[in-house]
Amino acid sequence: MIRLSLLAAGLTLLTTSLSHAAAPPAEGYTNPVTAGYSADFPDPSMIKGRDGWWYAYSTGGPYAKDGHDGDAYKIARSRDLTHWEKVGSVFGADNRPTWADPRSGFWAPDIRYLNGKYVLYFTVPNTTATPGDWDYAIGAATAPTPAGPWTDSGAPVVAPRPAAGGGFEWTIDPAEFTDTDGTRYLYWGSYNGGIHAVRLTADGLRTVGAVTNVARDRFEGPYVVKHGGYYYLFGSSSNCCAGPTTGYAVFAGRSRSPLGPFVDRLGNDLNASRTGGTPVVASNGNRWVGTGHSSMVTDLSGQQWFAYHAVDRTDPFVTNSNGWLLRPMLLDRLDWIDGWPVVNAGAGPSESSKVSPVTTSSAATGDVRVEADITGTGQGVSARGGRVSAVIDNGRLRLTDRFGLSRSVQLPLNVPGTVALEVRGNQATAEFSEDRLGDPLATLQLPVPAGSGSAAPVGGAGNFSVAPLYKPVTRAVPTPRIGHVDSRYSDEFTRGLGAGWTWRNVSPDATVANGALQWKTEANDLTDNNTAAKASLLLRDQPTGNFVVETKLHLDVGTDTVRNYQQAGLLVYLDDENWMRLDHVAGGTGRFIEFGKRMRFTPVGAPSIVTFGGAMIGPPAETTWLRLAHDVVPKTGEHRYRAASSTDGKHWVWGAAWTLPAGTTPRIGLVSQGSSAQTEAQYGKATALFDYFRVTR
Template structure:
């Protein structure tokens, strides 16, 4: 399973990858980035802290099982200088410090933010409540604030009350997103972001939907979420998908315009399994490196080592190992996608840019290597920022790097605060009479950019939200690409800028130069630096297309009976007929699931080599469990299925979801005890009464594995490509049709066509 189905790996290798320097000298990383540090790190979230380091937080899990520890760490913490080399940095709670109100519940899915000068870590209780702990540093000490989701808010959101993530909007308002199995909700928080208030609004629902996380970009709010199930080892069907809206309250739609509240599957797949070692990629966080390149932070399950043994003397059984992964997140045609659609990475990849070309973090509490233009600068330290630069004095003073950026296209940033006057970030800096500056101007209550060329100045002013705390640290990022300048102010660089300003500057000002801090009055600066601006990837990896039609393995159903190329298992099924170019098959009260193998299966041979099977299906199930579709079938206990399935919505008062269900069934030998026959789904794009279904077969000879990818379409032209299921190769697969689970609907197959890949 070390090759992507078909030609995807080759195509992925051709996608241009941005590099701040020579490609030969670029550092690399390999997933999982938590390897050798912890055994697992589920549901990761990440932040760059005021000390200039990155911190990651994960779900309570047995992170040191391989080291002989038969227990769990409660919300474990990792720390890194470069996003790829990590060390263990502690845990949020220990058994001794765990608050009594948890009542022994396990703690899941933390989310980390920086609010009002403190680190806010929200978390879920397995029992279904949301907690909050705050701390002055990213590793504590933590103060717990109890349950932050009132009963009245819970009652307006029919979901599992877990998997929360905070978001701060441009007006400074705070929101909380949460939900699991099968609805995601949102509600406002109080001004301090310590309590969820008001009535919750449902914004998304789907089969096993959970793990919502919102990022704002280019005027849209993007809701990242996972569906299909996180934790079944190599049978985990988790994928990350996205919807977008022009409001934090929705409506959110996928890339085909389907509202995430519609009772159907959804597209806009950000990342899914691609046929290499990673199954179940899901539950995402978000980071941006120093070049401006975004990265998806998520977990995956290695099919080489997917399952823990029973933990704690058998108290915890069936846990999957879900280590920490990161991969480049591209934005193509307005939609996020990992590695241009190539999926989770395996092997060496270009690493995030984690060091400035010029600049630094004042980590030694010294201003060595910086040049002051004007007086009043000194070095100070505190427990969170460690070293930082502080200014106190009259007039305007600069503290600039002695070196210059090599390129005019740069991403500069600084952490700033101003007790009085203003604190700023200067870039393209030659001297006080030639530079570009972004001010947090307390006197004007605004973000002010100023382009200074000799005696010429050009200001642009954008008001900051009412109540903006200039005395707390905020991050200011300025990206200069050509003559286009974009400045964002945020608390934590997590895709939730409080304010953004864009402008075009004169070409004479768009130059390489120094970077630095600038101050009027009492102001502080830290983590001041610049790196060459990333080059965005703008084209997706091309999707494989079926080749020539293989008529001998296809059927247009032009006759009056099922043709001789087909054979029945437990058939012929009652009511099947062929007429007017359609095979019509009423659904059966029968099943093909684990030990229950009572449904009829209509089979025909498949060709040698790689191929794609496509069927056009008309099907309108009205009751839960009715399904029809195509299979690649080895036997009753080993197959791959792509079906239009009607599935119940949990807590949906009888509502039924129309789903594109891509399932696999087979042995799962890595559990304790081994599972003889396991079955789990992935979920594809939106379903419709008329659908086109595809299953693509590939034999990974190097690992002797069968790889199958699914795709669905509602018009036969635009396809949603699903992830890849794999099983060890055994006997030959055959092409199959089913119509089953519950009587009362009729499946009409217009054709079955097989193509050479």
């Protein structure tokens, strides 16, 4: 191994390591980070190129808010992750995949660096492989640089997959992952078919062996990383594109195997009818809704950042349209708290941040992160004045301290990549990965002497950087406070309906007996324009200020059968075009807790529309507890309601928040609806049992 000395005493890095470094970005940034470059940047995927730039790729769409300019598949680059510039498009007339239908666009890219090449996985919604339309497939293209030129592999990596009920599965949203044994996997899928995984050949361009279903058809946009010995599957859930009521959100499950089973924090399986999932990011009542389809990058300090798209609920559409949705890219800090990933410690999407990603080298003493790109043996990095080093040594990652104590691990693949060395206190951690995207090929730890000092590349490693090591956030933001029961707004259902209730269309199937409100699901539904005014609603006034409304609900819809769309739960109601509903829903063979919102919205320069969307919360059970926490948004005066659910009344999953306009007077209550003649012919009505309705303050 050859060690390079520093150019002068006291220098903390070689000047050549700064050859690509720009001036440090100003502290703080504003979302969306693609503002000024593109009004639309959905399904983002990022990588740090070996040229020192950060690159991002997205589904095609307009650059301008008026929709006049766009690309089929966008590439952007940045020096600081928060200001982006146009590179161009992946495919043009000269390199378009021949197996893609000439009418087809390209969706949902995933960028990787494999075997010394850049590999871009992509979705083709219409191919020439079958005579039908919407025969979704996944392809791959390779390039010598992140900007291209891109060469298609010549055939689908995952060909169109016929669906059991006819048509084709939604074979979309690819994401590659390489395990520590060198095995490569591809994940993909959506609501028609679920999330699947399959092994890939070493070059990443063909599949090998059987396909495994790893998550239910409640998810799409998979992304897998390894952290702390677990494999984490991220997936987006609910509707991607419902304008200001877009309920898209990201959930996670983890497993000891890359093929699952993946379970959430409370042990609920992501493949079960009552589908699990721990929230990672969801709407929080600010301007951003539809927070989904994520990827991840790591800055030079070691801090991970979550890249995802979102919808501005105040201005969601292309100018003068009421359906052409804009989904720009947001960037927020990803924290790991008690072993689970969460954006901004649970605070949700930010409109602005006080701290920017660390993307340039700077002097660092004490806790430090150094990294460099390597191409051969004897290359790596050192820190703390040479007291600790991490190098590639004849196919092994070797971590050594100044006393000669050393640990090493065999690398499963002989490929170029990046060596990163983090020293925190008396602990050193070395990692080797191909692309810095959460799938390291090897990781080592070693106790090291305390101290500080310079850092340097070793053996001719390139693209070297050094930065103070990030400080992890270890405590989540508080969840809403639960106060004391206010009997004036509550009902234990012990002696009929208590005072304060008002029926909007009395339900003949609702009775109070044995300490519960029993209410069979009716066919009328607030989401149906033909039946909304006929729906039975049980309503009462809500208190002023902060409060939490809670109910305990038993709904006998079972699991795995199709009982569309029997549901029951809590309601916040202004009128038939403006309301929220938190309920246990039977949809397809799945069961879920949905926090839905319906509203009338007037886009800029276009006629008003009525739109509905739903956000998923936690999984239901035979008996499920539901909560809505109300407060007033200080900036806007809007009513904000945040949803939570529980399967035992003790452990709660807090999720998305919706708002209602300032100056309005919402009412709160209960619903039991969404049945259908077809469902009732086979199963009859479902029966909702509400044990109580409590307001705490």
